[in-house]
Amino acid sequence: MTDLFEEVEEQLRSDRYRTLARRAWPWVLALAAAALAIALGVWAWQQYQQQITDKASEQYAAALSAQAQGDSAAAEKLWGETAKSGSKAYKSLALMQLGGLKIASSKPEDVKAAVALFDQAAAASPDDLLGDAARLKSAFAILDTAPFSEVEGRLSPLMKDGHPYRVQAREALAFAKLMKGDTAGARGDFVVISQSLDAPDTARQRAKAAVDLIDTGSAKAVPAAVKAALSLPPPMIVAPGGVPMGLAPQSQMQAPAPQ
Numbered sequence: 001m002t003d004l005f006e007e008v009e010e011q012l013r014s015d016r017y018r019t020l021a022r023r024a025w026p027w028v029l030a031l032a033a034a035a036l037a038i039a040l041g042v043w044a045w046q047q048y049q050q051q052i053t054d055k056a057s058e059q060y061a062a063a064l065s066a067q068a069q070g071d072s073a074a075a076e077k078l079w080g081e082t083a084k085s086g087s088k089a090y091k092s093l094a095l096m097q098l099g100g101l102k103i104a105s106s107k108p109e110d111v112k113a114a115v116a117l118f119d120q121a122a123a124a125s126p127d128d129l130l131g132d133a134a135r136l137k138s139a140f141a142i143l144d145t146a147p148f149s150e151v152e153g154r155l156s157p158l159m160k161d162g163h164p165y166r167v168q169a170r171e172a173l174a175f176a177k178l179m180k181g182d183t184a185g186a187r188g189d190f191v192v193i194s195q196s197l198d199a200p201d202t203a204r205q206r207a208k209a210a211v212d213l214i215d216t217g218s219a220k221a222v223p224a225a226v227k228a229a230l231s232l233p234p235p236m237i238v239a240p241g242g243v244p245m246g247l248a249p250q251s252q253m254q255a256p257a258p259q
Contacts, residue, residue, distance in 0.1 A: 056082050056090035063097065076101055088126040095121035096134050103141055115141050132158050132165050139172060148180045167199040171207070187214045 063078035075097075082094035095117050102114035118138035125131035139154040155176070158169035174189035193199050193207035 052086045053090070056085040056087040059085070060090050060094060072101060088124055089130060092121045092125040092130045092134060095124060096137060099137065111141055129164050132163055136165050136169060136172070143172065143176055144179070148176055151176045167193060167196060167203050171203060174210070183214055187211055
């Protein structure tokens with residue numbers, strides 16, 4: 001009798017398992033289909049983003065080529081198209097290039113437009129490496145004309161720890177202080193730069209030379225010397241999916257020029 005009861009109980013358990021399996025099977029299929037759809041969606045999105053990046057890369061490279069050949073109009077058009085791209089890095093780079101074209105004209109209204117373009121580039125950038133480069137360019141663009149408070153407001157955030165161009169921002173701020181007659185404040189900033197271990201050798205050398213000029217009573221010569229020395233090659237081509245070339249960490253580069 002015991003064996004008979006066990007056999008019946010085992011049969012009942014098997015029936016329950018089959019019933020549960022039949023009920024669960026549609027849900028298992030639905031979950032599998034959903035997982036497949038998500039995976040395909042992610043792959044499609046990645047492919048779409050790669051296509052956007054590749055197209056922006058080609059446009060940006062073509063603009064650089066046109067600019068090198070002296071065709072600024074074609075370069076401006078291509079950079080304008082790149083600036084509408086969904087690639088944040090290329091959009092930021094293109095906006096900086098457009099700002100540089102405006103700065104080259106030296107007209108007050110164009111300088112104002114350039115600052116707006118640099119600000120847009122900073123907002124569009126995917127990281128501080130590009131964003132701070134754009135912010136530094138905007139500060140350089142108004143260094144000679146804007147009130148000191150505005151220049152300081154743009155440069156101070158760039159001087160915080162962890163930002164890639166903090167040394168260059170402090171150097172620009174020292175220049176701005178000299179412009180408003182704050183020789184002591186400028187000297188203090190130059191001393192800090194000259195003693196900074198993470199500052200490029202060229203920046204330390206400029207800072208030491210600026211301190212010497214200030215100490216010898218030749219402070220008026222410092223602004224022109226500093227501004228002429230601050231330079232950075234224009235942003236270069238970004239390899240699709242890579243880090244923009246020409247914007248290496250501060251230990252390898254000098255400050256962005258006011259293009």
